[in-house]
Amino acid sequence: MATPGRECEVLVVGAGPVGLMLAGELRLAGVEVAVVDRLPAPTSESRASTLHARTMELLDNRGLLARFGTLPNDVMGHLSGIPLSLDLDTPYPGQWKVPQTRTEAILGEWAGDLGAHVARSRELVGLTERAGTVEAVVTGPAGTATVRARYVVGCDGEDSTVRRLAGIDFPGHGTAREMIRADVAGIDIPNRRFQRLPAGLAIAARSRDGVTRVMVHVFDRRDTGRRDAPDFAEVCADWQAVTGEDISGGTPLWVNAFGDACRLAARYRRGRVLLAGDAAHQQMPIGGQALNLGVHDAVNLGWKLAAVVRGRAPERLLETYHDERHAVAARVLTGIEAQAALLLGGPEVEPVREVLAELAAYEPVRRHLAATISGLDVRYGADRDDQPLLGGRLAPVALRTASGPTTSARLLRDGRGLLLIPASDDDRKARLVRAVHGWRDRVQAVPTEAAPGLPDPVLVRPDGHVAWTAPDGTAGLTEALERWFGPSAPDHLTEGTTMDRLAGKTALVTGASRGIGRAIAVRLAAEGALVAVHYTARADAAEEVVATIEKDGGRAFAVRAELGVSGDVHELFLALEEGLKERTGDTRLDILVNNAGQMGGVAPEETTSEQFDRLFAVNAKAPFFLIQRALRNLAAGGRIVNISSGLTRVANPSEIAYAMTKGAVEQLSLHFAKHLAPRGITVNSVAPGITRNGNPVFDIPEAVEQMAQLSAFQRVGEPEDVADVVAFLASPDGRWVTGAFLDATGGTLLG
Known part of the structure; x- marks a missing residue:
């Protein structure tokens, strides 16, 4: 949320459907978004339906x-x-x-689920672009604040303050003819579908809730110069003049007017300021095209802006937003002007x-x-008769993959690009998968059976438009990938190795100063991730883990926070974001491993209420709120791994309370997996068994031998055994596993 002095990656001005759609698209890619709106609450006026x-x-x-x-x-x-x-x-x-109110509520809920927040009663009053940033001056209940953002997007309607402050021209013409409309309760009149009568045009439609929307235009009325909404008496007078019906006995719920004004912004982008929706184009709302046009703007812009902010694509990608959407709007507005002339x-x-x-x-x-x-x-780009799909939308298509039936729509839900490979030739499939290898973090390659409407492989942008297709070979694929998704990532250039799988990724491992957490941190760093090593008390142990990682060529830093106490998550993320910002330039988090935990070791008869509460605070409550807070930072396609315990499957009376907390962790994983799947984020739980953890009992050979007999492999577990499982789930190879419980006990008590 925008607050005084707050920095964010993108500031969205306007919390209507367009602004909320854009915020959701940006959050899907892990971009830090602040949304401000001058209204104290969402509007109750349902303009577009x-x-x-x-x-x-x-x-x-x-x-x-x-x-x-x-x-x-x-x-x-x-x-x-x-x-x-x-x-x-x-x-x-x-x-x-x-109703637009419903659309706005759903998009707001979705964007909120992805970690976007709306600050209301905030009005933009100043905009200054400086090197690499935009300073937005915002007034609100607490006074005036300066929000610094890398980019600002105006989704604030026809009278856009963003457009005015950015100095973007808005050529076109104002209203010459208008219609006035009202939602009226308590009237009983015939439905009318664009009924042209001698004096004017009348429309009436009664909804299921008994409210009738009336719209009326008087033919000989020109250029009213209206500044305020009409009153209900004017609606009644015009309605009676055109239809002869008296609706004055009804109760008006909403009254407004709209005209045939038509304007189109000269540019959709000036520097680090962009426009979308009605801020970029004003048109008469004939046929409900205005809201739809704006939502399409948001979807076109969202993935492009996210790619630039994330450093995955050059800034010139933003020019394609103007080139594509400005041309579409010009064509749509021409059609609406023609309709307005014939309708009014x-x-x-x-x-x-x-x-x-x-x-x-x-x-x-x-x-x-x-x-x-x-x-x-x-259709974006020049028409090509030899490639009729190129530039157009990929029509929704049912697919059959190695993982079973799916649809193209489902495969686009994480906001990444998509390479569909309906090739019967296994060699060609392999060549296409290899060709897209360097873009695995941005493009999902999916071999599939041939399907009607999908005769050839297609590269699909996150907005559903086809960026490349070819009947054979891979010619032009690399160029298309570089144009729309940026250069190939260096971390994927080494073929045949797994030690670069997490290069460019960031990870937080809680409880990482010793035992299993230490092994996980070391393993993730060896795979290329920048690892935040969390600890509670042993700073020396955490720094030793960091030193070990750095000695082997990896990157890590330590963060301290005591979990299970008030302010624990806030303290941890302050240190985490500071460390990430210093080393990467942003606060994106790709992997969260909730490993920190506390065992009980107390007989059930002797467990106190304080001990019970402490176990739940550290083992169950902290992971929940760590995930909740991490949603602001987690990128699409992120990974969450929660460390559970084999004691959720094997009874040990001295650990009843501990086992209960780990059962809660497994439920946490299951339900968050469902909640975060739309962002492509996987959430799983891993249950270690008897594993060397520094406990003195592991220094007693006889005790170790007895414990080893409980495993199907006749040995106790090593922290690295569990770390390997976590590394798989955190890697691209674990993309199809979510909501799972993975037994990493070495087959304890299989029989």
Whole structure:
């Protein structure tokens, strides 16, 4: 949340659907986001109520449709009020009706789940770009604050303060004709679908809750110069003038006006300031295209801005945001202007409307117009007859992979790119997988059986558009990968070795100064990760772990915090973020290993309430809140490993309370795994058995021999045995394991 003096990677101004969609997209990639909005609470006004097919596909790509539940759908749309079927090749043809308030709430919930926060009652009043940063002056309840961000994105509507402060021109024209509308309860009038009457245009639609939305335009009225919303009396007067019906006995719930103003920002980007949604384009909301156009902006921008912020792609990638979305908006606005002229024009436009209705009856014309309205016709880059998929959206397709059936939408949910390889030739599959090897952190390669609509391999951007395709070979794939995903990562250039699997990654291992935690820290560092070695009291032991790692060419630093006490998580993350920032330039965390724990060793009859509470505070409560806090830092595709215990499966009365805490840890892993799967974050628990941990009992040969007999391998475990399991789960190889309990007891008590 934006606070005085706070630094963040991206500041989003405006918490409407566009700003929240963008915040979620950025958080999906682990970018630190602050969202500010001048309103004290989300608006109760439901301006936009239509989601089109392409928006539904994008929401499906992020796993969001289930949150909406069942939505009313009508395959019939319109063009300037002329009925037009929107039936196209998509799972979501037509118009899907949902109040904007609901859309905003769902996107806000999703962004919040990913770690984004909205600071309300905050108004932007100043914007200054300096070398490598933007200083935003924000006023709020606590006074004036300066928020320093690497980038600022204005999602703050037609009257965008961001656009004004950035000095971005907004050419076009203002309102010449308008419609006024109201949501009215307590009236009973016929539904009207774009009914053109002698005096004007009337629309009425009654919703399931009994509220009727009315919209009315008087033909001979021009350029009202309106600054404030109309009152209900004006709505009633115009409605009666056009329809002859009296609705003054109803109760107005919301009244506003919208006109045929049309403006398009000259640039979507100036330096480190960008625009999205209505801040970039103003249009008459005919057919519900405005909200959809803005959400598409956010999805196009989100992954690109995240790649630049994360240092994975050069800044020139942001220029493609302007190039692509500005051109799309120009085309959409031209269509809306044409519709506005034919919808709000008087009797003089009737001949043109009749001709248009005749043309729309021809199937190629209908499909063309329907695709334009639905957002399904967008194609980035030059058309190529030999590659009809290139630049266009990848239509949702059912796939069969080695892991079973899935869909292209599911594979895009973690916000990474996707290389689908429907090749029957095993050699070609292998060549394509190798070709994308250096981009494994940004692109998922998925061999699949050939599917209708997917004859050739395709490289799909995170926004669902095809970046590369070829009927054979790999020509052009490297160039496409470099253009859209940045240079190949050096940590993946060494083929055939596992010791670079975590290069460029950051890890926090709690309780890492000794025993299993020490072994995990050393192993992750050997794989290339920068490791934060957490300790509670033994600074010398933690520094010894750091020295061992550095001696072997790895990177590590120590962080101290006592777990299980008030302020423990805050203290730990202050030190962690300071250490990460100093060494990497940001606070991204890729791997969290909750290893720190405390054993009981007390008979159940002698366990005190204080001892019981202490065990739960350290072993169960701390991991929960460490994960909760880490969600702000964890990148998409991150890994969480919670160390449990074999005692959740084997009885030991002296450790009842301890075993209970570890049972809680396993439940923690299971439920967080479900919660974080949309971000591609895996969460698993690993249960060690009898493992050398520095306890003096391991210095007694007879005791060790007795303990060894409990293992199927006839030996006690070594910390490195457990560290190897954790390293697998933390690596790219563990990407398909989540919510799992891994027994790392060496087969203790198998029989």
